[in-house]
Amino acid sequence: MNELHWLIDMVQTIEVGLVVLDKNFDIQLWNGFMENHSGVSPNSIKGSNLFEQFDYLPADWLKQKMESVFLLKNRAFISWEQRPYVFKFKNYRPITGRADFMYQNVTLLPLSSLTGQITHISMIVYDVTDVAINKLQLKSVNERLEHLSQTDGLTQLHNRRYWQICMQKEFDRHARYGDETSLVMFDIDHFKKVNDTYGHMAGDKVIQHISHLLSQSLRETDCAGRYGGEEFAVVLVKTSAEDALKFAERLRNKIETTELVYEGKPIKVTVSMGISDLQDRVGNSGQWLSFADQALYKAKEAGRNKCLIYKSKA
Numbered sequence: 296m297n298e299l300h301w302l303i304d305m306v307q308t309i310e311v312g313l314v315v316l317d318k319n320f321d322i323q324l325w326n327g328f329m330e331n332h333s334g335v336s337p338n339s340i341k342g343s344n345l346f347e348q349f350d351y352l353p354a355d356w357l358k359q360k361m362e363s364v365f366l367l368k369n370r371a372f373i374s375w376e377q378r379p380y381v382f383k384f385k386n387y388r389p390i391t392g393r394a395d396f397m398y399q400n401v402t403l404l405p406l407s408s409l410t411g412q413i414t415h416i417s418m419i420v421y422d423v424t425d426v427a428i429n430k431l432q433l434k435s436v437n438e439r440l441e442h443l444s445q446t447d448g449l450t451q452l453h454n455r456r457y458w459q460i461c462m463q464k465e466f467d468r469h470a471r472y473g474d475e476t477s478l479v480m481f482d483i484d485h486f487k488k489v490n491d492t493y494g495h496m497a498g499d500k501v502i503q504h505i506s507h508l509l510s511q512s513l514r515e516t517d518c519a520g521r522y523g524g525e526e527f528a529v530v531l532v533k534t535s536a537e538d539a540l541k542f543a544e545r546l547r548n549k550i551e552t553t554e555l556v557y558e559g560k561p562i563k564v565t566v567s568m569g570i571s572d573l574q575d576r577v578g579n580s581g582q583w584l585s586f587a588d589q590a591l592y593k594a595k596e597a598g599r600n601k602c603l604i605y606k607s608k609a
């Protein structure tokens with residue numbers, strides 16, 4: 296007799312929500328945890344329908360789950376990752392105070408009668424707010440770290456390492472599907488003079504200014520990176536060398552005609568660009584890059600502020 300009394304005491308005070316429902320989803324048991332967090336007492340809720348009492352519950356979805364527990368006599372689980380909560384309870388935990396509501400894992404358990412029939416089910420509600428918040432924070436920190444490891448700090452373009460990964464991916468895609476893809480490399484003309492005349496800080500601003508103009512010119516699928524100090528590289532997917540030349544000319548012209556004002560002084564720069572598309576002669580991604588680089592070198596030789604497509608010597 297004592298044991299039953301103890302058990303009832305424990306059910307009432309345990310830091311886990313316990314609810315018993317009959318086949319009509321009418322509430323038969325509502326423990327202290329459920330009372331504390333919902334503000335509804337067991338006496339006032341007993342016998343009432345769960346879905347009428349809490350009309351925000353996803354009734355169709357939850358009923359389907361519960362009916363399968365009745366039918367298959369198996370447990371079912373609802374994880375916070377699938378649905379952050381079933382019962383909308385406020386979160387009062389001091390450590391994870393940033394969560395507005397309590398994250399929950401819920402187990403649905405078939406309860407058999409003395410004759411072995413499943414006439415009721417139990418909902419066991421676990422408060423997993425601490426675990427959920429830690430996991431979400433870790434995920435967000437990892438995403439931030441991943442972004443930082445791929446991004447150039449000065450320009451917010453892809454850094455060289457990550458850009459090379461993107462470039463290789465597009466090279467492989469071309470090898471498999473044969474899509475036209477072009478690579479544009481460009482470099483600021485006489486940049487050393489900008490640094491020498493206006494200072495290194497002004498040089499940095501010029502690099503940022505050009506990155507901004509570049510970013511404005513890109514499509515979602517294009518992959519742009521800061522390849523080196525004042526050198527940039529862009530992969531244009533589904534783009535022929537002729538179309539890449541049009542893109543390059545537009546950008547070159549924009550850079551030439553948009554001056555940057557630094558500490559009251561106007562600074563004008565130009566860029567030279569080299570373009571290489573992917574044709575059979577390109578054996579690997581390194582060669583692709585080298586062809587664009589050779590075209591860039593030719594554009595510099597030809598007087599700078601120019602865009603040239605790579606032409607093979609053969």
Ligand SMILES: Nc1nc2c(ncn2[C@@H]2O[C@H](COP(=O)(O)OP(=O)(O)OP(=O)(O)O)[C@@H](O)[C@H]2O)c(=O)[nH]1
Pocket residue numbers: 482483484485486487488490494495496497498499502523524525595599
């Ligand atoms: N401010 C600034 N300068 C940089 C950065 N990275 C490289 N540079 C400078 O860029 C200059 C590049 O000079 P060069 O390679 O001689 O080329 P250039 O003067 O642009 O001449 P051409 O490319 O031949 O037109 C050097 O003075 C580098 O110090 C950077 O992040 N910020």
